[in-house]
Amino acid sequence: MSADDIEKTSSETVKGLKGINAADSSICLVNGTEGKLLYRGYNIDDLAENATFEEISFLLLKGELPTADELTKYQESLKQHRTIPTELIEALKKLPPTAPPMALLRSMTSLAGVYDEDAESEDVEKRLEISIKLISQIPTIVAAIHRVRKGLEPVAPDPSLCHAGNFMYMLNGEKPSQDATRAMDLILTLHAEHGLNASTFTSRVIIATLPDIYSAITGAIGALKGKLHGGANTEVLKTLFEIGSMENIAPYVKKVRAEKGKFMGFGHAVYQVEDPRAKHLKELSRRLGKETGEPKWYEMSIEMEKLVYAEISRNCNVDFYSASLQHYMGIPGDLFTCIFAASRIAGWCAHILEQLDGNKIIRPNANYIGYEERPYVSVGQR
Missing domain, CATH: 1.10.580.10 (Citrate Synthase, domain 1)
Known part of the structure; x- marks a missing residue:
């Protein structure tokens, strides 16, 4: 890479630092x-x-x-x-x-x-x-x-x-x-x-x-x-409560799709395929739904997962089944x-x-997009 290429790369801004390596980590x-x-x-x-x-x-x-x-x-x-x-x-x-x-x-x-x-x-x-x-x-x-x-x-x-x-x-x-x-x-x-x-x-x-x-x-x-950041599973639970019953799922999915809305608990900012964490919560949601005598929320989640995937080809993420699971555990959505x-x-x-361990203060640069240098003008002349 030439000096010109390095200078060009360093002056480019990546919003949200997406794809930028900001630290070495073994965790x-x-x-x-x-x-x-x-x-x-x-x-x-x-x-x-x-x-x-x-x-x-x-x-x-x-x-x-x-x-x-x-x-x-x-x-x-x-x-x-x-x-x-x-x-x-x-x-x-x-x-x-x-x-x-x-x-x-x-x-x-x-x-x-x-x-x-x-x-x-x-x-x-x-x-x-x-x-x-x-x-x-x-x-x-x-x-x-x-x-x-x-x-x-x-x-x-x-x-x-x-x-x-x-x-x-x-x-x-x-x-x-x-x-x-x-x-x-x-x-x-x-x-x-x-x-x-x-x-x-x-x-x-x-x-x-x-x-x-x-x-x-x-x-x-x-x-x-x-x-x-946090709270997506809270929104999933709100959605399940809003839908309320199995027969309302298909109309809800069609409505959100028609309005170009967002399906909470589906897709992920990092995972382009299935979130590897999601499947582990699914079976426990089923078991606790049966244990609590409220299989409805699990069964609705199963149907919604199927219909949303058919509409947008996106898998559910870790937040989706954690919503019904935590509800079965007696945990309110806002917690x-x-x-x-x-x-x-x-x-x-x-x-x-x-x-x-080997700390160095984190101090990135900002890509300045403001005015060039300009003179001060006294208040009476502004």
Whole structure:
């Protein structure tokens, strides 16, 4: 490449940085052409079928799957950190219960950093411990938000339950079924990491300036809160409720198609083929639909998937079946993005630790398209 070619390339603007490599990372491979997703070299299909979220989060943080002894110690560490300061609960009770759950999560996460005496530590081991603490406590905060806004007291963590089972217990106040626990574990696993998405990139940009980890995670939650990032499965559930019955699906699909509208939960910004995560939620939605005596939402999803694909030749993504699945789990639609955050916290922390290892501040250029240099004109002559 000539000097002229280099200069030309460097002056071009790529909106949204699509296709631009912004960092070297060994955490995740997202291959949209082949529909492949790897966590630290492990295929998401293999992990979804065999691993627990505890193993997944350990893998993302440390680079390898844990041995039996390492897993036991890691699980104990997660359990030890589940309880959040009582000051956070009291602060939460004073916030408007009508506030969006993601706004509450953003604010409570920031406040949690104030009560962590190690928050400002630059020690590598302390930063790892904070990451483990956040992976453990974000679900506790999410569950507390859910309970308090319903006028209920938060449920204390149960150390006898696994990470996913305890999360469900803190949300609903009763020990979950095996299928519900498996469903939560799978949701956490499938959403744990996905490369340099907007929220993950945000966390790396923030931590690169060397603040505390809580600041970077708060920023990531803010990015995830945006309508163009988290929340697609919330819209899928709204759509299912709007349609209401099997006979209304075909007219709805035709109407959206005629109006050139968008089918929520279909297609993906990266995957040109089937989202490799989607199929793993489908069977659990069927099973929980049967268990709860409400197979309707699963059956409607099956029919809608078939009709939408026939119209636009696009597969459903991970958000589509997670909508009916989480509904069966007793999780309200407006809490779905908080559940997403309770999963993605593992990926965010892994990227934060990776960024800090050999850190360089992230400072891209902007392609200036404004005026050429011009003289100041006094106010009376303007």
